[in-house]
Amino acid sequence: MNVAIVKYNAGNIYSVVNAIKRLGITPILTDSADELQNADKVIFPGQGNALEAMTYLKAHGLDKVIKNLRQPVLGICVGQQLLCRHSEEGGVDCIGIFDVDVKRFQPIQHEDKVPAMGWEEIYMSDEKDDAANVLLKDLGKHPYVYFVHSYYVPVCENTLATADYILPYSACMHKGNFYTCQFHPEKSGDVGEQILKNFLNM
Amino acid sequence: MKGLAKRIIPCLDVKNGETVKGTNFINLRSAGDPVELGKAYSKAGADELVFLDITASYEGRKTFTDMVTRVAAEINIPFTVGGGINELKDVARLLNAGADKVSINSSALRNPTLINEISSHYGSQVCVCAIDARLDEDGWHCYVKGGRERTDRGLFEWAKEVADRGAGEILFTSMNHDGVKQGFANEALAKLSEEVSIPVIASGGAGTKEHFRDAFTLGKADAALAASVFHFGEINISDLKHYLYNEGINVRI
Numbered sequence: 225m226n227v228a229i230v231k232y233n234a235g236n237i238y239s240v241v242n243a244i245k246r247l248g249i250t251p252i253l254t255d256s257a258d259e260l261q262n263a264d265k266v267i268f269p270g271q272g273n274a275l276e277a278m279t280y281l282k283a284h285g286l287d288k289v290i291k292n293l294r295q296p297v298l299g300i301c302v303g304q305q306l307l308c309r310h311s312e313e314g315g316v317d318c319i320g321i322f323d324v325d326v327k328r329f330q331p332i333q334h335e336d337k338v339p340a341m342g343w344e345e346i347y348m349s350d351e352k353d354d355a356a357n358v359l360l361k362d363l364g365k366h367p368y369v370y371f372v373h374s375y376y377v378p379v380c381e382n383t384l385a386t387a388d389y390i391l392p393y394s395a396c397m398h399k400g401n402f403y404t405c406q407f408h409p410e411k412s413g414d415v416g417e418q419i420l421k422n423f424l425n426m
Numbered sequence: 427m428k429g430l431a432k433r434i435i436p437c438l439d440v441k442n443g444e445t446v447k448g449t450n451f452i453n454l455r456s457a458g459d460p461v462e463l464g465k466a467y468s469k470a471g472a473d474e475l476v477f478l479d480i481t482a483s484y485e486g487r488k489t490f491t492d493m494v495t496r497v498a499a500e501i502n503i504p505f506t507v508g509g510g511i512n513e514l515k516d517v518a519r520l521l522n523a524g525a526d527k528v529s530i531n532s533s534a535l536r537n538p539t540l541i542n543e544i545s546s547h548y549g550s551q552v553c554v555c556a557i558d559a560r561l562d563e564d565g566w567h568c569y570v571k572g573g574r575e576r577t578d579r580g581l582f583e584w585a586k587e588v589a590d591r592g593a594g595e596i597l598f599t600s601m602n603h604d605g606v607k608q609g610f611a612n613e614a615l616a617k618l619s620e621e622v623s624i625p626v627i628a629s630g631g632a633g634t635k636e637h638f639r640d641a642f643t644l645g646k647a648d649a650a651l652a653a654s655v656f657h658f659g660e661i662n663i664s665d666l667k668h669y670l671y672n673e674g675i676n677v678r679i
Binding site: 235236245331370389 | 429499521524595678
């Protein structure tokens with residue numbers, strides 16, 4: 225299988241490379257439109273600032289390449305956020321697969337620390353069984369996964385699973401060939417490994 | 427349960443590629459290969475790992491980049507690396523090798539703007555500020571050089587400053603409690619949690635499962651770190667997490 229990881233100015237992309245290697249597949253890390261379009265699976269990772277990331281992606285024409293991909297695509301963390309319409313981080317227009325805007329967490333009480341960093345349970349939504357079964361199968365009922373983020377995607381029609389920190393928000397999303405995780409499956413232990421396997425098996 | 431789980435973090439002190447743990451920072455005993463040990467902890471349910479190059483902070487040696495690369499390749503939970511990080515290029519080297527976070531200690535006290543630099547370049551989530559402090563007759567004071575040299579900074583004012591400068595977490599080790607297995611410094615921990623708005627990791631003093639519970643309930647810590655009780659099998663991480671779960675604490679099991 226040919227797995228491509230989008231190469232751009234995001235941090236810690238090698239964690240995703242390592243995670244895919246642990247599953248026995250050596251992915252290619254590339255910013256070439258051809259290589260991305262011809263891959264069986266594309267992973268769009270992300271860590272860092274949404275404005276800086278979008279500025280880079282637009283300058284290299286990658287925003288349009290990603291938007292037009294037809295094979296299964298997995299957006300991770302800022303990768304999920306960049307697939308939305310707009311981000312409050314830097315007030316930037318994003319790729320726009322999901323018709324929803326990314327917001328910054330607003331702490332309500334002292335315990336609400338931002339960035340939200342650590343393990344949270346996720347809750348699969350019942351109505352979206354089919355897509356949830358593909359990405360989130362064999363995980364147990366409320367698995368814990370590892371998050372690091374200051375911004376979140378509100379619950380919307382594309383929400384596949386939610387997490388609840390300060391308020392319920394989108395932990396996983398799905399629309400067509402696009403799947404996303406706000407958390408880091410590459411750092412989420414055996415649960416994360418299963419999610420990556422599920423994606424690669426699509 | 428809603429919200430962030432309380433984290434259990436084994437700390438692996440590394441010297442010449444081997445894991446060691448001191449009692450009150452001296453009398454080192456060997457406890458195995460850091461990568462293998464880290465993997466075993468991950469399987470047992472550790473939420474995060476910390477690898478500290480303990481010799482680096484006073485010998486000026488660089489941390490074990492090769493070991494970091496191996497850990498990143500083989501382990502699927504987040505990990506922090508510390509020891510001997512003096513400037514931004516040390517941070518870059520360790521993050522490029524695959525570390526998720528870096529922990530700075532003496533160098534932050536020497537050069538507080540390092541915290542600002544790390545958080546503005548890589549995000550605050552990357553920057554763990556470790557504070558070694560001791561309750562002396564005149565209050566809690568920060569120490570450097572592996573606990574051998576007292577500074578003129580107080581624990582609480584320094585903690586507030588590191589949070590304001592953009593640190594993502596505080597790793598607070600009580601030198602009074604470290605190595606003696608009588609519980610964490612819960613009073614100071616609770617005060618820290620009240621005074622700063624970033625997560626606090628409790629370190630120093632773990633001896634029993636109850637000590638971890640108390641660090642979370644009385645000490646209001648977001649995470650608890652320990653070394654020897656895990657290394658020498660006195661507490662099994664899986665047992666510990668089931669115990670904490672039964673005590674009503676939000677843990678990942």
